[in-house]
Amino acid sequence: MANIDLVDTNLANLNIIDEEEDPLLVLGEDTAVEQLYKLCMVGRVLTDSIVNFPALKNPLAHLSHPLRGVTITEMEDKRILFKLYSEIDLNRVLHGLPWFFNRHLIIFHKLVEGDDPHSVPLWHTVFWVQVHNLPIGYTSEETARQIGDFFGKFEEYDSSLVTRGVSKFMRVRVIIDVRLPLKRKKRIGIGQNRFIYVLFQYERLSLFCFICGRLGHGENYCEVRLRMGNQHIEFGWDLTLRAAPRRGGQVVSKWIREESDTDKWQDMEIDGERSVRKAGGEATNNNEEKEEVGP
Numbered sequence: 001m002a003n004i005d006l007v008d009t010n011l012a013n014l015n016i017i018d019e020e021e022d023p024l025l026v027l028g029e030d031t032a033v034e035q036l037y038k039l040c041m042v043g044r045v046l047t048d049s050i051v052n053f054p055a056l057k058n059p060l061a062h063l064s065h066p067l068r069g070v071t072i073t074e075m076e077d078k079r080i081l082f083k084l085y086s087e088i089d090l091n092r093v094l095h096g097l098p099w100f101f102n103r104h105l106i107i108f109h110k111l112v113e114g115d116d117p118h119s120v121p122l123w124h125t126v127f128w129v130q131v132h133n134l135p136i137g138y139t140s141e142e143t144a145r146q147i148g149d150f151f152g153k154f155e156e157y158d159s160s161l162v163t164r165g166v167s168k169f170m171r172v173r174v175i176i177d178v179r180l181p182l183k184r185k186k187r188i189g190i191g192q193n194r195f196i197y198v199l200f201q202y203e204r205l206s207l208f209c210f211i212c213g214r215l216g217h218g219e220n221y222c223e224v225r226l227r228m229g230n231q232h233i234e235f236g237w238d239l240t241l242r243a244a245p246r247r248g249g250q251v252v253s254k255w256i257r258e259e260s261d262t263d264k265w266q267d268m269e270i271d272g273e274r275s276v277r278k279a280g281g282e283a284t285n286n287n288e289e290k291e292e293v294g295p
Helices: 002-021 031-036 053-064 087-095 141-151 223-228 259-264
Strands: 040-045 070-074 079-084 099-101 104-110 124-132 153-157 169-177 185-189 195-202 265-270 273-278 281-285
Touching (some): 040 087, 053 070, 053 079, 053 087, 053 099, 079 087, 104 124, 124 141, 141 153, 141 169, 141 185
Antiparallel strands (some): 070 079, 099 104, 124 169, 124 195, 153 169, 185 195, 265 273, 273 281
């Protein structure tokens, strides 16, 4: 009798296993969830400290300055859901990254179809990096792409520096992995059997460690320092990685002609005068009235 009961139990277990392995037919995705995460970003502050969400919420809203408003929701594991209501607002926010809170980097990820905001990895961020010590003639977009991919992934090249004649450095927007040390320099080949080092400076660089070179903490909270105890530690990173703030907010005369404005200007000869017309105004250079500019 006991053997019969044992057989019945085994058969029941087999039936349960078979039922567990039978696939369910999924009719379709939940479109409501897809709409919920449209125009959304998920983010987190790169710190092990506790983040005061109410104190974070208002500064984030002011930073984004959205035309159609923003909804900021606190999630588990110190994650933040950032929902905008306009594609223009979203693109402007993404272009304005990186953001910081109390000197700590905020990592953002734009949600796409299939992303789970609760589990999508948040380890990558964007930075504008200045590449210094490049010889004249080596500031092309192709060079920028190669250097950008050395960081992690190339995103954008600032060609306006070449237009303005700023040849001391090149600006490249890159995606970096915050788990890795900040890159300081790169040996590159110039011509035949000639090599130089280009140096990197990060714009808007905030808190990072001089010991391990990683973002998100200082020397006092570095795991490398804790492992080494009282041993002498030499800093491998320093403030030379931080680019000087770029000058902004200067008023530019409407008569200044940039190389990129070629299509907006027309050169004309009118009654012996050379007239240069630009959208929004007209400047006239009369041969009888010359203005000298100099010391």
